Amino acid sequence: MLVRCINCGFSCQKYGKTKAGSQRWHCKQCNITFTQTIDNTTKCFHRFLNWLFSKEAQQDMPGQGRTFRRQIADFWQIWPMPPKIETSRDVVFVDGIYLAKKACILICYDGEYVLGWYLCRSEQSRSWQALMQRIATPIVVVSDGGPGLRKALKKVWRTAKLQRCIVHAVWQVHRYTTRRPKTLAGIMLKDLASDLYNVKTQEDAKIWIQRLFNWRVTFKEFLSEMTRDSNDNLRATHERLLKAYNSLVVLINTETMFRYLDETLVLDKECPRTNNPIEGGVNAQLRRLLRYHRGMSVEKRIKAVFWWCYLHSPRPLSAKEILKVMPTDASISKIYSSMNERAQLQGIIPTWGDAISWGDLHNYDKLSFNDWD
Numbered sequence: 001m002l003v004r005c006i007n008c009g010f011s012c013q014k015y016g017k018t019k020a021g022s023q024r025w026h027c028k029q030c031n032i033t034f035t036q037t038i039d040n041t042t043k044c045f046h047r048f049l050n051w052l053f054s055k056e057a058q059q060d061m062p063g064q065g066r067t068f069r070r071q072i073a074d075f076w077q078i079w080p081m082p083p084k085i086e087t088s089r090d091v092v093f094v095d096g097i098y099l100a101k102k103a104c105i106l107i108c109y110d111g112e113y114v115l116g117w118y119l120c121r122s123e124q125s126r127s128w129q130a131l132m133q134r135i136a137t138p139i140v141v142v143s144d145g146g147p148g149l150r151k152a153l154k155k156v157w158r159t160a161k162l163q164r165c166i167v168h169a170v171w172q173v174h175r176y177t178t179r180r181p182k183t184l185a186g187i188m189l190k191d192l193a194s195d196l197y198n199v200k201t202q203e204d205a206k207i208w209i210q211r212l213f214n215w216r217v218t219f220k221e222f223l224s225e226m227t228r229d230s231n232d233n234l235r236a237t238h239e240r241l242l243k244a245y246n247s248l249v250v251l252i253n254t255e256t257m258f259r260y261l262d263e264t265l266v267l268d269k270e271c272p273r274t275n276n277p278i279e280g281g282v283n284a285q286l287r288r289l290l291r292y293h294r295g296m297s298v299e300k301r302i303k304a305v306f307w308w309c310y311l312h313s314p315r316p317l318s319a320k321e322i323l324k325v326m327p328t329d330a331s332i333s334k335i336y337s338s339m340n341e342r343a344q345l346q347g348i349i350p351t352w353g354d355a356i357s358w359g360d361l362h363n364y365d366k367l368s369f370n371d372w373d
Helices: 041-052 062-077 125-132 149-155 166-177 184-198 202-218 239-253 276-292 298-311 319-325 329-348
Strands: 013-017 023-027 032-035 091-100 103-109 114-120 140-143 161-164 226-228 234-236
Touching: 041 062, 041 298, 041 319, 091 276, 091 298, 103 125, 103 276, 103 298, 114 125, 114 298, 125 149, 140 149, 149 161, 161 166, 166 184, 166 239, 184 202, 184 239, 202 239, 234 239, 276 298
Parallel strands: 091 140, 140 161
Antiparallel strands: 013 023, 023 032, 091 103, 103 114, 226 234
């Protein structure tokens, strides 16, 4: 067995044994002696990941998992970070999954790999921008209509086209009309929204849009009815129907409902019209993972999602490289503390107009120059 020096890397020779019976090794180059230790960190890390992505419960382990929890404690400190995607995709799917009231993870998926993920408090434009900045601009973005996404697209992925998920558009109408509407207008609007699944060509889209506008004309007087609320303010009697109608009109005006019918798009495959790939390929898998290991803290749930996303990214690193390069809680805290100290130091240093001048602290004779010119 060839053993190399832990200091210089040259080969070593046996040099007796310690009192404990361990083999001692000697390096002629460095003139140092050492004992070779077995590093099973990578082995424990693989066991941690295998447990995380399985149904295995800690209470079924020997000692009810106490030894296992002690072995994997350090791995919960690691934050797997997303790679930078420089190759543009034709179509990407974006969505957010909430793990707690103020903990949302935004995910970008291309149908095969997870391209990026970002932890935020809510789906807002800044969070979407942070997710998009590390990913090359795609041709089409399919979304369920999360808030702030359209604004982020205009700033980061300016050339990308947005396709609103048809399923979510129909569900939004059903939330306003309910599953069993009692008015004729509600029944017709619900059926009209459900007919979106049957729109396959541009001609079908034109007919559907005309049917929607005809519905508005047919029930114009009915939708114009007003009612006074408890605060004696006038409100539309059928406000929910108007909201359902307006939600569809907005998608038509922004050209995000029938983007999948756009013949100018040059794609390798047919443009999708639903967000089903990310809903079933990512979100469902993450919810199942969290269900198998329910009871974890919010931080551990976040890191569990991060680990799943990272190992389903295009080119994840090996276990040995992950342990070497990925940031930990301690390294992140150190960065934040150093940045805080730097900010405090910059706040102490006076700038122009803030410092005390030399003349404010010394007395000197003022010379009069009134006699010149």
